[in-house]
Amino acid sequence: MGTFVYSSSCLSWKNLCRRMNPSHHVVPRGVPEKGCSRIKAAACSKEDARMSRDYEISAGPLSRRSAIISGASLISSVLLFPGEGSAVIKQGLLAGRVPGLSEPDEEGWRTYRRPDDKSGGHGVGWSPMIPYTFSVPDKWEEVPVSIADLGGTEIDLRFANPKEGRVIVIVAPVKRFSDEIGEEATIEQIGPPDKVISAFGPEVIGENVEGKVLRSEVAEHEGRTYYQFELEPPHVMITATAAGNRLYLFNVTGNGLQWKRYYKDLRKIAESFRVV
Incomplete structure (x- = not known):
């Protein structure tokens, strides 16, 4: 915003000087500009600079005050009468917003949609990923993912709020589990709920899921089946589905205190996951 004000003031000052200084150098009509030699052009430039300095000295504070007022008026007009200029300012204010994350709704929840052009380290030869969405309360933010993380390149996204909990999205190729599954996989082809959680639960919690x-539950949304699990300990909810040639594991977790205080919100996050 500071840069914007400075630039506007400078433009206003230059235009104001040109309007109020009728002796500013202008090439007269009928006199070809090409006829001036480089020496004459340099002399003209020096003369212009001298006249501008003389004008600024003679105009004094009044001229500078006018320029400042002009710049302030421009800013005020943008803020009070939104238009093309206000769009530029708004875009600058939102430039640091997390890509794919919407503005809060009436309840203060935001919806994240994986950007279509987002890159991911999911192996050589992967086809474009089918996007997914989920909802989180305000103040949840994306956390950078490193290939050094546990889970390696199959962790596509991390989201977290230090006070409330964490989200991890794992995207794995279905060919890793079965060569018989085609390019349009379904979660049913991978297996029933008990087989899926026994096979993939350990990848999420780092240990056997037996007895946890x-x-x-099984849910269906727009023709796609989702398996939903709740495990304890550790406290984690897993939503699993398949789309294209990938298995999606959406995991919501928290410590004991977070689970006790924010269980309702954490379950809402887990149940909001959709592959679109």
Whole structure:
């Protein structure tokens, strides 16, 4: 914003000087500009600079004050009467916003949609990824993912709020689990809920899931099947589905205190996951 004000003031000052200084050098009509030699052009430039300095000295504070007022008026007109200029300012203010994350709704929740052009280290020869969406309360932010993380290149996204919990999205090629599954996989082809959680739960929690599954449900949204699990300990909710040639594992987790205080919100996050 500071740069914008400075630039506007400079433009206003230059235009104001030209309007108020009728003796500013202008090439007269009928006199070809090409006829001036380089020496004459340099002399003209020096004369212009001298006249501009003389004008600024003679105009004094009044002229500078006018320029400042002019720049301030321009800013005020942009703020009070939104138009093309206000769009530029707004774009600058939102430039640091997390890509794919919407503005808060009436309840203060935001929807994240994986950007179509987002890159990911998912192996050589992968086809473009089918995007996914989920919702989180305000103040949840994306956390950088490193290939050094546990889970390696199959971790596509991390989201977190230090006070409330964490989200991890794992995207894995279905060919890693079965050569019989084609390019349009479904979660049913990979297996029933108990087989899926036994096979992939350890990838999420780092240990065997036997005896830890508290809840297992099957949901369908727009023709796609989702398996939903709740495990304890550790506290984690897993939503699993398949699309294209990939398996999606959406994981919501938190410590004991977070689970106790924010369980309702964490479950809402887990159930909001969709592949679109």
